[in-house]
């Protein structure tokens with residue numbers, strides 16, 4: 001089997017004529033029908049990930065649990081409706097995400113509002129709608145939320161997002177639990193203790209638990225142990241038996257076939273063992289565990305399809321292959337030096353001589369590269385190329401750089417093609433035409 005199938009969606013297959021199929025659909029045909037760049041999501045891969053995580057929690061965690069999808073990884077109305085049907089919680093961080101959750105029919109108690117600088121408008125919306133909880137990120141925010149709740153005569157469950165001072169081995173831009181993080185309330189200098197003290201005395205806010213999210217693309221399960229221990233240490237000091245604990249997301253996902261997967265059981269077992277040890281030591285009940293994965297649930301389900309345009313040989317002998325997308329639909333390479341692989345959509349590359357190549361985008365930045373180093377056969381203008389593991393933090397961070405239109409997004413399920421998002425169109429009413 002071609003190695004690329006280790007990172008393509010679970011339903012991916014190569015037909016005898018070399019065509020790539022996802023969920024029974026010829027990807028090349030879809031690309032010609034819908035245009036490129038095109039993003040597709042394989043429903044079975046998303047459902048499979050949700051089921052594996054549920055099974056792992058049921059098998060390994062001795063208490064109750066909740067899974068909340070971190071919608072920043074990718075959200076659209078269509079996806080939100082499908083996740084609501086699966087009864088997954090939803091972690092949102094903005095007015096837009098709150099509105100999508102409501103429009104998708106989400107029950108408010110399954111929605112959690114995050115963010116390090118929530119606007120008053122977002123907090124008011126959350127209080128009005130009566131969402132499950134707000135994850136408070138600073139002492140200042142605690143005070144603002146308390147005043148808003150009083151003014152609106154509402155009550156709200158809250159979590160405190162804490163910064164445990166834990167470093168993890170991931171790109172600095174996706175570390176969030178280290179001492180200099182912009183997220184959360186630091187434990188070390190006593191701010192977390194102050195927040196707990198104030199939250200416990202609040203008449204409007206009910207402190208339901210402690211939250212931490214130490215980063216993304218984590219491949220080291222012990223990092224979760226270190227963070228959980230910090231939360232328990234604090235809870236012990238504050239004499240606050242934990243009823244709920246939210247360990248955030250961050251489970252690492254391989255983007256290239258050679259990167260080994262950790263396995264969800266390993267992460268969950270590490271968390272379960274730590275919580276069991278700590279609660280036994282303290283004589284406390286097992287708390288409800290909340291996990292908030294984003295990437296792990298959707299990344300592998302997504303595939304980006306591009307049309308190859310210009311090719312050239314650079315003076316250092318690199319075969320430069322340009323496609324019709326790039327950093328506008330996938331800024332991860334420029335942001336995090338992310339590594340990807342790619343495969344031709346309508347022929348197998350097996351047994352074909354290959355060049356040392358770079359896959360680049362069409363945008364006006366030298367950093368607009370999709371894959372720095374890849375072996376590619378000689379390709380023709382108009383050929384289609386697919387990049388796996390495109391489901392997380394690509395479309396959700398897409399931009400209109402060079403006034404690029406955002407791609408169409410399809411959901412492939414049971415032989416059906418459903419549109420999650422139409423390709424963005426340049427019209428008289430577009431934002432960039434809206435001024436005088």
Ligand SMILES: Cc1ncc(COP(=O)(O)O)c(C=O)c1O
Pocket residue numbers: 070072073091114213215216217248249250251292293294295296
């Ligand atoms: C609070 C919180 N929870 C969960 C996540 C999801 O992380 P991941 O997609 O790596 O699982 C994030 C990502 O930034 C986050 O900030």
